[in-house]
Amino acid sequence: MAYETILVETRGKVGLITLNRPNALNALNSQVLAELLAAVEGFEKDGTIGAIVLTGSEKAFAAGADIKEMQSQSYVDMYLGDFFSGWEAFTRTRKPIIAAVAGYALGGGCELAMMCDFIIAADTAKFGQPEITLGVMPGMGGSQRLTRFVGKSKAMDMCLTGRMMDAAEAERAGLVSRVVPAGEVVEEALKAATKIAGFSLPSVIMNKEAVNRSYETTLAEGLRFERRLFHSMFALEDQKEGMTAFVEKRAANFQNR
Ligand code: CAA
Numbered sequence: 001m002a003y004e005t006i007l008v009e010t011r012g013k014v015g016l017i018t019l020n021r022p023n024a025l026n027a028l029n030s031q032v033l034a035e036l037l038a039a040v041e042g043f044e045k046d047g048t049i050g051a052i053v054l055t056g057s058e059k060a061f062a063a064g065a066d067i068k069e070m071q072s073q074s075y076v077d078m079y080l081g082d083f084f085s086g087w088e089a090f091t092r093t094r095k096p097i098i099a100a101v102a103g104y105a106l107g108g109g110c111e112l113a114m115m116c117d118f119i120i121a122a123d124t125a126k127f128g129q130p131e132i133t134l135g136v137m138p139g140m141g142g143s144q145r146l147t148r149f150v151g152k153s154k155a156m157d158m159c160l161t162g163r164m165m166d167a168a169e170a171e172r173a174g175l176v177s178r179v180v181p182a183g184e185v186v187e188e189a190l191k192a193a194t195k196i197a198g199f200s201l202p203s204v205i206m207n208k209e210a211v212n213r214s215y216e217t218t219l220a221e222g223l224r225f226e227r228r229l230f231h232s233m234f235a236l237e238d239q240k241e242g243m244t245a246f247v248e249k250r251a252a253n254f255q256n257r
Contacts (some may be wrong), residue, residue, distance in 0.1 A: 005032045013197035015043035019056040025063035028108045050197025053189045055100040064107030100189035111140035121167040121176040122185040128164035200238035200254040
């Protein structure tokens with residue numbers, strides 16, 4: 001597929017997707033969604049890829065859903081089209097996705113970063129849910145995911161005032177996992193993704209699945225789910241290899257089996 005709104009590359013065992021609508025600060029329209037889903041699906045099926053990095057430009061990860069695309073839509077258009085529901089497919093990706101965020105991550109941009117598995121931010125990053133300034137509210141998960149990331153008080157502040165959070169505040173609040181100097185964010189994310197891609201893929205996917213389950217269920221059910229997955233890992237050749245390598249004081253050579 002020839003992409004017009006994203007750039008898709010591989011760096012070793014890592015798939016790198018760059019949002020590329022510079023004239024619209026990477027605003028997320030239907031074409032971006034379709035292309036992003038196709039690229040991610042390609043990496044999901046590609047046995048040589050172990051992790052994915054999603055980034056934007058230095059100025060903007062993404063400045064939101066495309067306001068010009070939504071501006072004249074009616075309620076019926078939005079409801080019957082179940083607008084934004086297509087993004088749920090992105091969240092079903094099994095391989096880890098790291099968001100490398102520089103500049104603006106606003107509205108749908110912040111929501112897309114939160115759909116990834118973790119966020120590495122440049123010190124220039126600015127996060128916000130400014131939908132209220134447009135007379136609406138978040139529609140791609142902001143009111144739900146941001147609240148789970150940073151708690152009710154800060155999420156309420158962000159959604160009701162529309163103010164932006166800088167990278168330092170985002171790190172303090174637990175929205176991002178690390179902040180790195182501008183210009184290094186993609187390299188840092190690629191380094192982390194390369195490390196992940198060197199581990200056993202089944203174990204990577206089970207780790208991701210278990211952490212994600214903690215958002216969906218009670219502690220007791222989550223612990224049970226974790227334990228059952230942990231037990232199942234003893235059917236993996238990579239479990240034998242990982243533990244044997246430790247005992248033999250050598251590096252593990254995972255076969256992804
Ligand atoms: N949708 C469509 N176009 C957008 C856009 C968006 N979300 N954000 C920026 N653009 C476009 C601008 O219209 C402009 O295009 P033109 O040159 O054709 O006029 C171009 O990108 C550059 O933007 P600015 O001139 O505004 O750049 P700036 O540096 O002066 O300001 C900004 C940067 C503060 C990020 C500003 O662009 C801005 O406020 N953008 C909108 C942010 C926003 O409200 N996001 C939420 C969208 S709604 C949403 O996301 C709903 C949801 O929950 C999913």
